[in-house]
Amino acid sequence: MIIKDKVFEIYPDNISAEQIAHTKHVNSLTPEGLAVAAMKDVDPDFLKKLGNGKIMIGGSNFGCNSSREWAPSALMYAGVELLIAQSFSRIFFRNAINIGLPILESPEINEYVSVGDELEVDLSTGEIKNITTGKKTQGTILPAFLLKIMTSGGLLETLDAER
Amino acid sequence: MNLVEKILARASGREKVAPGEVVVANVDSLILHDLSGYITSRVFEKEVKRKMRYPERVAMVFDHHFSPPNEERARILEENRAFARRHGIHLFDCGSGNIHNVAVRNGFVRPGTIVVGSDSHTPVHGTLGCFAVGLGNNSNAGTVMPFGKAWFKVPETIQVKISGQNKPGVCARDVALWLTGQIGEGGVVYKAMQFTGPYIKELEVWDRWLFPLITIDVGGKCSFIEPDEKTVNFVKGITDEPFEVITSDPDCEFADVWEYDASGLEPQVAASPTLGNVKPVGEFAGAPVQWAELGGHGGGRLEDIRQAAYILRGRKIAPGVKFNLVPSSREVFTEACREGLVQLLHEAGCTWFPPSTGSNQAINMGAMAETEAMVSTHARNFPGRNGSPKAMMYLGSASTVAASAVKGCIADPREFTV
Numbered sequence: 001m002i003i004k005d006k007v008f009e010i011y012p013d014n015i016s017a018e019q020i021a022h023t024k025h026v027n028s029l030t031p032e033g034l035a036v037a038a039m040k041d042v043d044p045d046f047l048k049k050l051g052n053g054k055i056m057i058g059g060s061n062f063g064c065n066s067s068r069e070w071a072p073s074a075l076m077y078a079g080v081e082l083l084i085a086q087s088f089s090r091i092f093f094r095n096a097i098n099i100g101l102p103i104l105e106s107p108e109i110n111e112y113v114s115v116g117d118e119l120e121v122d123l124s125t126g127e128i129k130n131i132t133t134g135k136k137t138q139g140t141i142l143p144a145f146l147l148k149i150m151t152s153g154g155l156l157e158t159l160d161a162e163r
Numbered sequence: 164m165n166l167v168e169k170i171l172a173r174a175s176g177r178e179k180v181a182p183g184e185v186v187v188a189n190v191d192s193l194i195l196h197d198l199s200g201y202i203t204s205r206v207f208e209k210e211v212k213r214k215m216r217y218p219e220r221v222a223m224v225f226d227h228h229f230s231p232p233n234e235e236r237a238r239i240l241e242e243n244r245a246f247a248r249r250h251g252i253h254l255f256d257c258g259s260g261n262i263h264n265v266a267v268r269n270g271f272v273r274p275g276t277i278v279v280g281s282d283s284h285t286p287v288h289g290t291l292g293c294f295a296v297g298l299g300n301n302s303n304a305g306t307v308m309p310f311g312k313a314w315f316k317v318p319e320t321i322q323v324k325i326s327g328q329n330k331p332g333v334c335a336r337d338v339a340l341w342l343t344g345q346i347g348e349g350g351v352v353y354k355a356m357q358f359t360g361p362y363i364k365e366l367e368v369w370d371r372w373l374f375p376l377i378t379i380d381v382g383g384k385c386s387f388i389e390p391d392e393k394t395v396n397f398v399k400g401i402t403d404e405p406f407e408v409i410t411s412d413p414d415c416e417f418a419d420v421w422e423y424d425a426s427g428l429e430p431q432v433a434a435s436p437t438l439g440n441v442k443p444v445g446e447f448a449g450a451p452v453q454w455a456e457l458g459g460h461g462g463g464r465l466e467d468i469r470q471a472a473y474i475l476r477g478r479k480i481a482p483g484v485k486f487n488l489v490p491s492s493r494e495v496f497t498e499a500c501r502e503g504l505v506q507l508l509h510e511a512g513c514t515w516f517p518p519s520t521g522s523n524q525a526i527n528m529g530a531m532a533e534t535e536a537m538v539s540t541h542a543r544n545f546p547g548r549n550g551s552p553k554a555m556m557y558l559g560s561a562s563t564v565a566a567s568a569v570k571g572c573i574a575d576p577r578e579f580t581v
Contacts, residue, residue, distance in 0.1 A: 014349055018545065023524075029202065061349030061382050065545075067283035068199075069299035090318075090353045090384045091283060091297050098301035143185045145314065155301045156210050 006053025013059035058085030063092025100154030194280035213309035260492030270402030286378035292390030324360035327426030332577035344441035454537035458489030458521020462540025467561035481571030489521035
């Protein structure tokens with residue numbers, strides 16, 4: 001799966017799942033209800049910035065603490081097409097794969113991208129090409145089993161297809 | 164292989180597993196709570212639409228509520244109850260106690276098994292030598308309920324060795340709080356931790372529990388303590404279900420070894436906004452508190468109630484302070500009654516609450532206005548968790564909580580114990 005789009009924002013380390021979709025902003029667990037709650041406490045202009053690109057960059061330990069599955073769902077429904085972070089907290093990592101939000105871990109991503117850069121990312125090889133600067137870097141390749149779940153829309157969709 | 168690798172290998176029918184591999188493994192227990200149980204059940208019934216394969220392995224505990232505060236919450240609990248009845252899973256209704264304590268005390272956690280749950284503090288069950296992790300709804304409803312399985316990435320493991328003896332007035336919770344600061348909030352992202360060393364081996368099971376409890380808040384996947392005679396006797400005292408103790412191979416390798424010495428440690432307090440903001444109690448001494456609480460995923464243990472009673476014997480809490488006591492299970496309350504601690508603490512001015520998780524996220528108790536502050540044994544102190552984002556939450560040992568309740572401000576328990 002290859003994703004080509006622009007980076008709309010770069011976020012700092014330790015953004016928690018509670019901050020990504022805070023209970024007080026999530027009035028309903030529908031796609032619309034989750035989309036409006038996305039990142040509201042961290043960045044009030046989050047949804048506006050998504051008009052400039054669909055690739056989001058996070059720091060280390062992205063999605064930490066709470067186990068809520070609706071944190072990656074909120075990002076997906078808000079329109080994020082790819083989330084690259086230096087590292088992910090494991091429940092967030094697992095939840096993102098299981099709901100089908102494309103994610104990629106790349107420890108040195110911050111040295112290779114700026115807001116507004118256009119990237120071409122191949123999830124199966126982990127290669128990240130910065131089209132704007134011409135630089136390249138590598139993300140951690142997911143095991144084939146997980147890549148399949150993530151790129152076929154999530155765990156439930158994968159189970160459905162095998163039914 | 165270490166304990167986690169051996170458990171994952173056995174449960175996935177492999178000879179061997181190594182860090183980074185993904186396995187599909189059989190799950191022994193699934194533990195849900197009232198806050199997210201209904202969300203999991205909707206996914207299971209509306210999207211997965213399969214049969215519950217092993218209802219006897221699934222437990223739902225109502226612990227954030229001990230009594231629903233409004234109609235909407237009452238309806239959610241009714242939805243959870245109806246789901247439990249339809250599928251024949253175990254239900255522990257309001258007043259049973261904290262999810263993880265109830266799971267342990269009812270035999271859902273046994274050495275060598277795989278325990279999963281919706282709560283992010285599920286890794287606490289590594290205390291008994293399990294592989295225990297928190298999962299999201301799609302895993303719980305999509306693979307654990309219909310197939311009794313889930314996928315797991317085998318983690319790298321860090322050995323965390325603790326030595327030394329505590330000074331008087333300092334206890335295991337102080338060491339665990341301090342360790343959270345030492346390891347750091349993103350210190351072990353996606354890794355497993357083995358807690359070991361003479362300090363851990365000396366501790367009784369309920370004090371050991373405070374170490375795997377910090378797993379999620381330092382970014383870890385799971386933790387474990389090698390099961391020993393204490394572990395086996397503890398579990399045999401609870402359940403007749405057979406279990407097979409699995410321990411790490413003596414020559415297993417770790418990604419890293421970190422050593423800590425707890426000898427010189429002072430009582431510790433972690434103040435909002437994060438658990439990493441942990442310092443010796445003296446740094447916060449004098450900060451006013453209006454609320455004190457023994458409760459939460461790691462609090463409200465018999466050990467905590469005894470510590471508070473030791474300090475409050477013959478004393479009263481300060482005017483203006485409200486001290487909530489939340490037993491972590493009905494068994495703990497029974498024992499506190501038997502030891503006379505219920506009356507002692509009541510007469511000291513404390514208020515007893517039903518067994519539950521207490522004011523965790525202020526679902527039906529523990530909300531604060533922006534001018535208020537609480538000192539508690541809870542597991543987290545993030546802004547907004549207990550009402551106003553400006554309200555302060557200080558975390559400390561039960562002794563520190565009780566000493567602070569007597570003085571009306573954060574206080575060093577050694578004033579009362581040494």
